[in-house]
Amino acid sequence: MELRQLQYFVAVAEESGFSRAAERLHIVQSAVSQQIRRLERELGVTLFDRSTRHVRLSAAGERLLPEARAVLAAADRAVRVAADVRSGDDGVLRLGAVNAPGDRIYRMLSELAAVAPQLQVRLRRLGLADRLAAVRSGELDAALVRAMPAAPELELLPAWTDPxxxxxxxxxxxxxxxxxxxxxxxxxxxxxxxxxxxxxxxxxxxxxxxxxxxxxxxxxxxxxxxxxxxxxxxxxxxxxxxxxxxxxxxxxxxxxxxxxxxALVTSLAIKPGPPSPHLRHLLHALAVTSTDG
The missing domain is CATH 3.40.190.10 (Periplasmic binding protein-like II)
Known part of the structure; x- marks a missing residue:
């Protein structure tokens, strides 16, 4: 079963005809008829009662129409989510955390939520060596570290300074x-x-x-x-x-x-190279909260 078969099925049902469905889909009528017949064979049911003058949903077609619409809606949602993940507005950001003074972490997460409300942040507390190894391996997207002037194979971006x-x-x-x-x-x-x-x-x-x-x-x-x-x-x-x-x-x-x-500098350890969209949002949140104090 293909998504386009379900799209054709819904179009024929909503337009009450193959020719009008073909016009709506901007394809030839024979292609619509062919895909509907293939879908009926795959499902083992007749979806439409056909006559020379009318095309109506069969009982099976009426039952399957809401399911087909739900599948197409889910596919549309998946496409939108994928687009949001590509832009960094959705998805999961895995961050190695430290105990931070005051409410720095909370303010950073609040700012990040304001910029990308669908982005989920998973904080992990690991020892320093494990934190850095997890960033190198890709298990973490980034990690906060203190007082480190350099880290092999990683880039350190200053996040904030504490006395x-x-x-x-x-x-x-x-x-x-x-x-x-x-x-x-x-x-x-x-x-x-x-x-x-x-x-x-x-x-x-x-x-x-x-x-x-x-x-x-x-x-x-x-x-x-x-x-x-x-x-x-x-x-x-x-x-x-x-x-x-x-x-x-x-x-x-x-x-x-x-x-x-x-002073004590806390940095964000990331892999070298252009940051991902998720990391760009995080860097923005860090910049705003560090400016706020």
């Missing part, structure tokens, strides 16, 4: 400063996670130390945020550096201060 913060004992003399500089903290042991836990962030901080000519004093490693803050509050003087994820915490005996530099 870094220092946590240090509230009774330390530096806690009176409104903003911290790495040079001021050189004599105080810093708690950093081992490099293998987060290579880009670890390298960002160590490169920043080198840029200002400071050799950091490494203290006990950063474990998790809560435990590290407890250690800073109750243990020997030390400090750590972090980025905001879900708001700045309030913790007794710990002071939180902005770090003058460096």
């Amino acid at each position: 870094l913060y220092v946590a240090l004992p509230a009774d330390h003399r530096l806690a009176a400063e409104p903003t911290m500089r790495l040079e001021q903290l050189a004599d105080l042991p810093v708690r950093l996670a081992p490099r293998e836990n987060n290579p880009p962030f670890h390298d960002l901080i160590m490169d920043a130390f080198r840029a200002v000519g400071v050799e950091p004093r490494l203290g006990p490693p950063f474990t998790d945020f809560q435990e590290t803050l407890v250690s800073i509050a109750a243990g020997p003087p030390s400090w750590t550096v972090f980025y905001e994820v879900s708001g700045l915490p309030t913790f007794p005996m710990v002071a939180l201060r902005p770090l003058a530099g460096p």
Whole structure:
């Protein structure tokens, strides 16, 4: 069975004749008659009661007419959806996500929905290496990554920039400063996670130390945020550096201060080459939300 056979069947039914259906379809009448006979053979039923003066739907034809219309409507919808997918207005965008400060992700998704309301976004949270591998393999269309200057086989497009913060004992003399500089903290042991836990962030901080000519004093490693803050509050003087994820915490005996530099850049990792329509919509949403702050 072919779609054109159903189209001819519906046209003959609606025009109540083969000649008028042929005129409507802009083809010869013999082609319409031939396709209707072929359709009847394939279905094993007679669709029309034919006479020399009239063509009427048979009982089988009356029953099958709504089904034929439904099939043609579904085919039309499929064509429209395919066109929307080609334009990026429909389909699925698979995005590797990170925990973002404030409501950045929500604002980005809201802007994306305003531009392409039919586009579905599937967020996946994976480790950094798995996130990048998924983009390279095509399992993800793009992935957000932090503090990465480069990634082999991928293009990194800056999405937004966030400040870094220092946590240090509230009774330390530096806690009176409104903003911290790495040079001021050189004599105080810093708690950093081992490099293998987060290579880009670890390298960002160590490169920043080198840029200002400071050799950091490494203290006990950063474990998790809560435990590290407890250690800073109750243990020997030390400090750590972090980025905001879900708001700045309030913790007794710990002071939180902005770090003058460096800043934390979040980028969108994509395959090199012209972006797909889906990605163009995403890049637009990122541009709008990053401009909004």
